[in-house]
Amino acid sequence: MSQLRTRFAPSPTGYLHIGGLRTALYSYLYAKKNNGKFILRIEDTDQGRYVEGAVEIIYRTLHETGLLYDEGPDVGGDYGPYIQSQRANEYMYYAKKLVESGHAYYCFCSEERLESLPAVNGARRYDKHCLHLSKEEVDRRIKSGEKFVIRQNMPTEGSTTYHDAVYGDITIENSELEDQILIKSDGMPTYNFANVIDDHLMGINCVMRGIEYLSSTPKYNLLYDAFGWERPMYIHMPPIMKDAQHKLSKRNGDASYEDLVKKGFLKDAIINYIALLGWSPKDDSEKMSFDELLAKFDIAGINKSPSIFDPVKLAWLNSLYIKEMTPEAFAEYAAPWLENCYLKDFDKTLVCKLIQSRIETFGEIEDKLRFLVEFPPFDSSLYDNQKQKTNADTAREILPLVKEKFAQVEVWDNQHLYDALIALATEQGVKNGKVLWPARIALTGLAATPGGASEIAELLGKKETLRRLDECLSRL
């Protein structure tokens, strides 16, 4: 085979959904693994669905995630233009060629006539009514300005088979194929026609896309055959589900790539997770850098069965990526989220140190740190801890001593504060937890906190720490 050429062909509908990004990722990885080229084509022939700014989102996301295309609208290439609406003449030219060879025909049927056709299994099927119009009649009606579409003339007998790299041999009875529209009445091609013309003219020899196209592909293959063009290799990908019954869909409010970034997921984690939605490496590894994905990607690892988008697993992967950031990179990335937390009085380096290993997404930061600026009264049952044998009574005894110990600490850092609390436990002949638990509760008013008593005291500073202890004692 000549050089491998794959493509990503999104429609600019306003966002890049997870399934789209997966198609882009797999197409990129497969091309790059085989020294091939990865091409971006914008499929905007459905002007009704066009959304302003959507193309820019596609460019930005692919650049941001490192899915750099070798050819595309904004980077150029020898097979352009790479935007379908700029290729309208090509489609008409090829549609007319099909009409000449008898593989397509003009159709003038009105909406009313189409709607009056009998429905079979709930679907109306075009009845080839205009197939037998004479050339003269067609010419006359076109000349008189009558609206028309061009339809594919499907064979009525036999079957069409092709091989899909994931799903194996797919066979469809030709009698099941409708004479689909190739050119619409506005002169624009349908997706079903444009994708074939463009893939051929752009030298695409490997088509990777979602499983929803598996059963339409025989129609596309009949077009390739009609032109005498070589069919590409096909790799269809399993659906991505929200749960056992529902497909993941932005239209139903499921997150797009941009939404995930806004929620505080790192692009590397998103790409890593998306790679696993429908593919697994031979060694079953889960956390993989972009380079590792490139090294391991293999179409034999693409699964047939649907994969479920699991936000819990994505968050877990994200936390691994967060943990491995340098403190500087973490601080820089966390900055916009910290802005929302009104933390001007706090040492940002300490805040970052406290939370870096304790968040799964950056979006959790605001909630996790709220206790630093808000300290509302809390229920004294929070002091109850069976394992540490603590409760409000033990807190009432130990907290004044904690306060006293803290008041004497000169170097106000985690280590010195921790040592002071441990020394107190030793002096009192009690387990460490008997001191640490109530101290942490008293400083935060929360059962779960990002960090222990001494880390939180360090961050709050001496004055605020002692003030909170006083306040809690007065409430006990």
Ligand code: GLU
């Ligand atoms: N424009 C189609 C879509 O966004 C592309 C399908 C294909 O890859 O051929 O679903």
